[in-house]
Amino acid sequence: MFNLFSNNRKETVPEWVAGLEETQQRWFAFLEKLEARMEELCTAAIPELKEMLAADEDTYQRTFYKIQSGINGQMQHIRRKAYDTYEEKVINARYAVRDGSLTGMGSDYLTGFTQACSDRYHRDFESKFNYWQGQLDQAAVKDYEAEYRRILSDFEQTKNSFACSQCGSPLTIDRIFFISTYITCPACKTQNTFEPGTSARSLQHIARSLAEQRTRHLLAAYEAENELERELYQANHELKLSLIFEKDRTVTAGKEQQIRANEIRRQEAISNAPRMYKAYLRAMYDEWNNITPDLKEHNEKMYLRHIASNHFPS
Template sequence: MGLFNWGQSQEDKQEYEALKSELATLENRLDAFLAKLNERVDALLSGFIEEAPSVMAEDDRFGQAYYRFSSAMKGQAGSMREKLREVLEKQIEPVYSRYSDTLSAGSEGYSILHEWRHRCARKADEWEEQLQHRVDEATEQVERKDYEPVFAQMMNDYWQQCQLINCRQCGANLNIKQVYYYSAYVACSHCQTQNIFEPGTIARDIEHTARKLAEQRSKHFMDAHERRKREERSLYQQMHELQLTLSMEERVKRSGPKYEQLLSLESKRLQAESEAPELLDRYYRNIFDELTKLLPDLEEHHEKFFKSLQANYQRYESKRSTNL
């Protein structure tokens, strides 16, 4: 009967065992490859965490050296991701295509082949997700800083600097009451002379540090957003695996214990899918609210920036279609 629909002949059994053996061998190779990639990731991230402090200590105020260092690390991680995708494309997919062209849909062999392909793809997806998580964790560990005292010190230094600025005409203190980020004309309250006030680098860094502090204060929203995204992906994966076990009758009638379980998973998935973008919106909204608290004179600028950013990320929101 051959590969189309195995029977009980010795030849059929041999073909069946040969298929299972080939698929198992390839999957074992994939597992070994993922293990080697994990070793490389361990070395990459441990080196990054160890060397980053010295890079940052010798960096300029713009952080260009650290940016290049961090980008190089992320580039190497991206190369590993590409190598994994190459393995799937050149070693897994060709085998799947070769057998799927000869196996009849619904046969035991086709089911084994389909599940094998899905299993390999899932392992790759999970590895990529874990890689991104580890890269993010390492980056956060290196960059972690409490910006509350940093910002407070910056503002204190700025106001102390302002107390030393006097009118070039009459010598009276200019009594500066707001944060200037760039050179500006400031009128003397005594003689009305226009003075050019140059705030220096500290003032230009204030806005950048305020943004970091606002992000730090809003991080719990982003963490919740990422959790809901992971939950949605996990539920979708569970649904996909459950769908593979449905009988033809359950698929047609859309009923039965497994189908009810599928509907329950879909309900939870839809909730997570709905909440994730809401949490992202709250994250950005909170960032700009915090920025306005820190730098109230830039409220109008912050609001325009938020609306522009919001329109951009909402444009790319997408939802899955499960067709249950």
């Protein structure tokens, strides 16, 4: 570990430094154990979650989500332990030192301790937590394309196996039905009730998710534009604050130019984001309609309500 308390100046090392050094070492070691626990938990859980999700025939995946919730609960417990320990050990140790009159080496020691422990937690530990949580979230994303292919395969294998209940003539099933439907016999005109199988019925439950999966790149582009607007706003806020005490005119001019450029791009993002989201919605509903054309009228009404609720121009 890098020793933040090393110093070549000939000053007396404050007595409390040894205690902070020990606290820092213990804190780093504690976080390493928590990180190892997260890695162990996730590397064991992720393959099982993927396998379970792929094999789960429950439309609502209730058992899967119950297990996933338990794993997420363990992750949050680990995170909470890090937070509680940081408050109890690091923050308390830092405030136990009276720093109001600290100067020179003493002030450097305390600043180094505070920064090192904070970075190890807020930057390093949180980064690893977010990585593993992201991996768990990804494991919970069902492959709806694979599910759709299975439904199509089942349909191809069974669509020619139905006959009229009255005369026995073959019935033509020309598309996937997911609700009970009357099929007219072309020979005797008898109305036959066609009951779709479990696979076909599941289509209406996965159609929107499949459409969203197919258009995720458009949603991601919108989210990135939205995030860029927030980042540019924050960047300009910090630049403006830095100008308050800036005396170098060259530096000031450079920062003001950057502020103007940021604001131009930020306004573009503000204008672009609604259009990008509307384009995503249109593409997603189009995909949804292609997957379940029988629901198109209903879906279009939903689309119009969605547009209206977001106050998009027509």
